[in-house]
Amino acid sequence: MSDVRETITRVHHEEWARVVASLTKRFGDLDVAEEAAAEAFATAVERWPDVGVPPNPGAWLTTTANRKAIDRLRRENKRDDKHKEAQMSYDDPPEPLGVIDDERLRLIFTCCHPALSMETRVALTLRMVGGLTVPEIARAFLVQETAMGQRITRAKAKIKAARIPYRVPDTEDLPRRVSGVLTVLFIVFNEGYLATGPDTDPVRHELTSEAIRLTRLIRALMPDDGEVAGLLALMLLTEARRTARVSASGELVSLDEQDRGSWDAAMVAEGHRLVRERLAAGVAPGRYQILAAINAVHTSARDVRDTDWSQVVALYGQLVRVDPSPIVELNRAIAVAELDGPEVALATVDRLSEKLDGYHAFHATRADLLRRMGQSQQARAAYDKAIELAGNTAETAYLTRRRDQLAGPSKPS
Amino acid sequence: MQYLISVLDDESDESTADAADGSGDVDAFNERLRADGYLVFVAGLDSPATAAVVDNRGDAAIFTDGPYVESKEYLGGLWIVEAPDLDVALKLAAEASRVCNRKLEVRPFVDE
Incomplete structure (x- = not known):
């Protein structure tokens, strides 16, 4: 039993995006593809424990999902004659692997299209490519389930209405669009790495x-x-x-x-x-x-x-040239402190105060540098500010301990 | 599929003071759009101060002076293009934005 459950989880990871992608290509509709894929997996959860896992689970899921999609379209076609019968044969030959891989890529580019808001891109990618459920995504971003459901539904409607294409961008646009996809993945990663x-x-x-x-x-x-x-x-x-x-x-x-x-x-x-x-x-x-x-x-x-701090500082120097943001400057200064001492680093950090005053890591960095310079009082004030701005519980706990380790004026009682 | 490309004018933005329509770049661009089969319609609009507002939802039509909304940003002109998908429309709009030196909005017509 539990073996079958594990298999289903693994197959879900491996096959979800493939099934959604191949159905999107066939039916030209993300909504149809998503729903049919979800139904096919639900059917697998229901049946596989009794009848066993089919020899080729991916093919079984794609076939089942295709049937579900055709059933849905047939039902809708009674009202709406848009979809051609030609699309609806049960027995298309399975596509060669390379083509299917290419379709998953299309799916990713569609979900990360620049005409969608960043939070929509993140949600849609996790749903369509990652196969996370709406409640899972809602929990991940602390959004109400209904609100997350609406966000995804609206996104699918926009893709359809505005005809956001289902394809890999031209060579000319590719680097920018890939970088957009990577931004989405980095946001997902960072939220997991240090929850806000x-x-x-x-x-x-x-x-x-x-x-x-x-x-x-x-x-x-x-x-x-x-x-x-x-x-x-x-x-x-x-x-x-x-x-x-x-x-x-x-x-x-x-x-x-x-x-x-x-x-x-x-x-x-x-x-x-x-x-x-x-x-x-x-x-x-x-x-x-x-x-x-x-x-x-x-x-x-x-x-x-x-x-090798000199190497780290050199790399940050390179990064500043590619991405001259104040946050990169701040991280460079942290490495500089190890190489040239906290005084040198603090001079750089203080120049960033206007841009980074609302960022907890800026104050945490200042606090640490001031602590190392023996400026306890100023360090304490900086820790206070950092604690006030930090949202992550583990980080708040760390900063609080560091602050309370400082020798200083006796605590107000 | 048809898309409306709206030209967003901003009266407080000095950098876009030069006329959008009638410049050689825009004319050449429109010619190219026409030749490639994308162009459905293009026109520039007069200033919002020339507008009038009409409301005939009640007993009698009421005519007042416009514009309907006072704002620093207003519609300065429009293109309607025929394009197979949004990426093509966005690419055309990117060229249009350059030649008319304005920010643009791209929006699909309801596809019936």
């Missing part, structure tokens, strides 16, 4: 692993794209440290204090392999590849004291 709100677990493995799974899929479909490889490496090298990042008492553990022995060695190795592959390609790296390289330096050090 206080009402969920601080680290949400289901989101990070889903983001990694989808990025792997894109990597398999676009093996030559450097940024896809870079993002996958970045996610792996970050995810590898997951268990070390939160202590038993639910507090965030900073990189220098982490138990490096508990890092996932296989993920680190795979991430390093991808980074080396990109270095060997000899093409100027984009943002994700540089971030992956920075994480590769960190994960190469067995002890924090072995960290």
Whole structure:
């Protein structure tokens, strides 16, 4: 029994996007494809425990979903004559694998179309490509189930009404559109890696692993794209440290204090392999590849004291040229502090105050630098500000401990 | 499939002060749209100050001076294009935005 259940979960992971993609292509309608795919999987959950898993589960699901879709369209055709009978034969030959892979890629590009809002792209990608249910996505983003359902329904209606195409963009548009897809996946990953709100677990493995799974899929479909490889490496090298990042008492553990022995060695190795592959390609790296390289330096050090900080600073310098945002400057300053001392870093950080005043990590960084300089009073004020702005429970716990470790004026009683 | 491309004018934006219609770039672009079979309609609109508002939902038609909504941003002109899908329409609109030096909105007509 439980074996069948595990098989269904695995098949769901492996086949969902394929089934939705092939039905979308055949019927030209995401809504029909999604509903029929969901019904086919529901049928599998019902029947497989009794009759056993079919020898080719993917083909069984596609065939079943096709039938469900045709049944639905037949029902609707009584009112609406738009769909041609020609589309509706039960026995199309199965498509060769390459073509189907290509369809999943189309599905991803449709879900991440720039005419959709960013939050819609995230929700739609998780539903159509990831196969998460509406309640699961609603929970992930702390949105009411009905609101999330509406968001997805409206998105499907917009895709249909505005005729957002179901295809891979032209070569000319491809780099920009791929970068849009990667942004969506990075948002999903980051929300799992450091949840923004206080009402969920601080680290949400289901989101990070889903983001990694989808990025792997894109990597398999676009093996030559450097940024896809870079993002996958970045996610792996970050995810590898997951268990070390939160202590038993639910507090965030900073990189220098982490138990490096508990890092996932296989993920680190795979991430390093991808980074080396990109270095060997000899093409100027984009943002994700540089971030992956920075994480590769960190994960190469067995002890924090072995960290090659000059390399980290150099990579951040490269990143600033690609992405001159104040947050990148802030991260560069953190590395500079290790190389040139907290005073030098603080000078840089303070120049960012206007742009980053509302960002908790800015105040947390200042607090840490001031603490290391022995400026306890100022450090305390900065910790207070950071705690006030931080939403993640594990991070708040970490910052509070750090603040309370400071010697200083006696607590008001 | 037909799409409306609306030209968004902004009276507070000095950089777009030069006339949208009648410039050589726009004319050449329209010619190209026509030749490629995309163009359904194109026209520029006069200023919002020239508008009138009509309401005949009640007993008698009421005519008042316009515009209907006072705003810094207003519709300055429009294209209607025939395109197979949104990506094609967006690509045409991107060219249009460049030649008329304005922000544009692309919106599908209801597909009957």
